[in-house]
Amino acid sequence: MIILIWAEDETGAIGKDGHLPWRLPNDMRFFKETTTGHAIVMxxxxxxxMNERPLPNRDNYVLTRQADYKKSGVHIIQDIKDLPHERDVYVIGGSEIYKLFLPMADVLIRTKIVGDFSGDTFFPEVDWNQWQLTEEIIGQEDDRNKYAHSFQTFHRK
Structure with missing residues (x-):
């Protein structure tokens, strides 16, 4: 199963200057709990x-056109056919990778953050008529999590 997981603001922004434009520990915890023990591709x-550090307790796959790109601790691939087919794969970004995998995705897991963070990188356009919201969890706001947010899971219809 192909699962796309990301966080976005109300404009669909997912990044700014190569980083997340917000600090939301609840989302980081949710992401870690959801993807730990699985294959991830970015x-x-x-x-x-991410300072070229693999995320722990996950099989990290890095998709690149650069045939000579090498880093320890990750699987470098040039083709999506090189991903494991016998297990779930979580797609974690960026925008072009999401766009590549969206047509074949089975599940979308989105953290929706209330606000406009003036991002410069956006999640690709989704035809929401193809998706059904199957779960939504409202995130808790507190001193460390200052933005209203929710965790939404969609399955392809």
């Missing part, structure tokens, strides 16, 4: 924005 730029 683009090279996303991997580089």
């Amino acid at each position: 683009g090279r730029k996303t991997f580089q924005s």
Whole structure:
């Protein structure tokens, strides 16, 4: 199963200057709990924005056009056919990687954050008529989580 997971603001922004434009520990915890123990795939730029460190307790795949790109602790692939087919794969970004995987995705997991963070990178356009909201959890606001947010799961109709 192909699962896309991301956080976006009300404008669909997912990044700014190569990083998340907000600080929301609840979302980081949700992401970690959801993806731990699974295969994750990201683009090279996303991997580089994480200081080229693989996320622990996950099989990290980095999709790149650069045939000579090498980093320890991750699987470097040039083709999506090289992903494991026997298990769930979580797509974690960036925008071009989401766009590539969206047509074949089975599940979308979105953290929707209330606000406009003036991002410069956006999630690709989704035809929401193809998706059904199956779960929504309202995130808790507190001193560390200052923005209203919800965790939404959609399954393809």
